[in-house]
Amino acid sequence: MTIINWTQLILLKNKRLLFKLVFLSSFLALFIACSSKAEKQQADKEPxxxxxxxxxxxxxxxxxxxxxxxxxxxxxxxxxxxxxxxxxxxxxxxxxxxxxxxxxxxxxxxxxxxxxxxxxxxxxxxxxxxxxxxxxxxxxxxxxxxxxxxxxxxxxxxxxxxxxxxxxxxxxxxxxxxxxxxxxxxxxxxxxxxxxxxxxxxxxxxxxxxxxxxxxxxxxxxxxxxxxxxxxxxxxxxxxxxxxxxxxxxxxxxxxxxxxxxxxxxxxxxxxKALPVINRNPSSFLLTDEVLQPKLTLKVDSFPISLQQMQCFIQGTECHLETKNLPDGTVEITMSPQSAINQRRRTLYTLTVPDKDGKWYWFSQLWINPSIH
Missing domain, CATH: 3.20.20.370 (Glycoside hydrolase/deacetylase)
Known part of the structure; x- marks a missing residue:
């Protein structure tokens, strides 16, 4: 191999190395930029x-x-x-x-x-x-x-x-x-x-x-x-x-x-105050004509509420209320109407309860029956 060929080979290898270095640098810069953007987006969505x-x-x-x-x-x-x-x-x-x-x-x-x-x-x-x-x-x-x-x-x-x-x-x-x-x-x-x-x-x-x-x-x-x-x-x-x-x-x-x-x-x-509801069943609040008296069950976080003073309100009818203390320290609360509500387009269920210090907590759910115009 001639001297010229050796020189060309060395230059070719150096160019490939340079290309790899440039590619790696660009990749690292892109990675850092994306990481910074992700961190910013996460910061914007702090709990x-x-x-x-x-x-x-x-x-x-x-x-x-x-x-x-x-x-x-x-x-x-x-x-x-x-x-x-x-x-x-x-x-x-x-x-x-x-x-x-x-x-x-x-x-x-x-x-x-x-x-x-x-x-x-x-x-x-x-x-x-x-x-x-x-x-x-x-x-x-x-x-x-x-x-x-x-x-x-x-x-x-x-x-x-x-x-x-x-x-x-x-x-x-x-x-x-x-x-x-x-x-x-x-x-x-x-x-x-x-x-x-x-x-x-x-x-x-x-x-x-x-x-x-x-x-x-x-x-x-x-x-x-x-x-x-x-x-x-x-x-x-x-x-x-x-x-x-x-x-x-x-x-x-x-x-x-x-x-x-x-x-x-x-x-x-x-x-x-807000009633700390962990789970609500059913999750949907849309009704059909066939659902006459929808039952709503809530799992509520454990805190010193006064269950004896809990109040339940349902538009257009009386509210039947049941409570149950669960093994994990939470409370299960079930609300249901005493009579049918399916002929109303919108019906609000409301629950209020005080704690031992006299502060009141509130939860409500709006049921909607789209078939009622």
Missing amino acids: IATNKEVVSFVYHRFGDSRYPSTNISLADFEAHLNYLKENGYQVLTFSDAIDYLHSSKEAKKTAVITIDDGYQSFYENGLPLLLKYDFPATLFINTESIGGADYMDWKSIKSSENNGIEIGNHTHSHAYFLNMSSEERYKEFENEISKTQQLIEKNTGKAPETFAYPYGELDEKMVQIVSDAGFKAAAAQNSGVIYSGTDLMQCPRFPMSESYAALDKFVSKAKM
């Missing part, structure tokens, strides 16, 4: 601290007595805000409350004010009171109604956002999605979420981070669609307190309308 709770309230209309079932008087609403201010609650938007739950910040009394549908009465009557008390809130809007009779327009929505109001997704049409066939339901639901995200971002400059189910109606696949869309959290309409055991895609809220808006009722909800 909720077990000692933190958030009480959330839902309002619709303000000072509009034409619709008492969804309205609150301005005097009652201001009384609510004044109580929160005077009693040291931190009031956060819905998305900020979720961030707080995941954060290392100390536990505080925390409340969230949410408003559904975007009625003009919020902008004219509710927002000025929030500004007076320097409180933020979250407004869930259904974009098809924007600018229509009794509804806010984009200008007032943007103005609200500029004044500390988070804008959330409430779908485009605010339809009864459970009335649709399953084939149509999920396609329409997903399309409407996407359309509303685009419209809100176009008109406010920011895509929503939170969602609220129209009428509080949902099924398991709808929950998955909302989760896959990337929302921080979603609000339902069963009452209760958000805590470490809450499915953040089904956050409970206490309704506030004229029927429930008296200050003493508001205060009792603001002080409420």
Whole structure:
């Protein structure tokens, strides 16, 4: 072999070595970058601290007595805000409350004010009171109604956002999605979420981070669609307190309308604790006409609750309640209606119980029969 051939061979080997070194360096850099991204994603999803709770309230209309079932008087609403201010609650938007739950910040009394549908009465009557008390809130809007009779327009929505109001997704049409066939339901639901995200971002400059189910109606696949869309959290309409055991895609809220808006009722909800439910059977909350008296069984974490003072409420009928202490120290609680509830579209089961210190704990489940229109 000539000297030239030897030289070429050495250069060829060095090039191969250099190529391997470059490839290895690139691989290591990519691995480190992916690891850092994974660590960041994990950090963004730290578990909720077990000692933190958030009480959330839902309002619709303000000072509009034409619709008492969804309205609150301005005097009652201001009384609510004044109580929160005077009693040291931190009031956060819905998305900020979720961030707080995941954060290392100390536990505080925390409340969230949410408003559904975007009625003009919020902008004219509710927002000025929030500004007076320097409180933020979250407004869930259904974009098809924007600018229509009794509804806010984009200008007032943007103005609200500029004044500390988070804008959330409430779908485009605010339809009864459970009335649709399953084939149509999920396609329409997903399309409407996407359309509303685009419209809100176009008109406010920011895509929503939170969602609220129209009428509080949902099924398991709808929950998955909302989760896959990337929302921080979603609000339902069963009452209760958000805590470490809450499915953040089904956050409970206490309704506030004229029927429930008296200050003493508001205060009792603001002080409420979350009942730590380990397991719920059945997991589905959809009913059919054939299920007349659905039974709900809960396994509740062990803590010094007073079983003798436990209370059970079912809309439209009496509640039959059974409790059993289990060998592992937990409590099994079974709720069932004394009469049929299958002719109601929505029926709420509610359970309350105090502990030895007199603090009250709350759980509720909303049953839905889609065949009742």
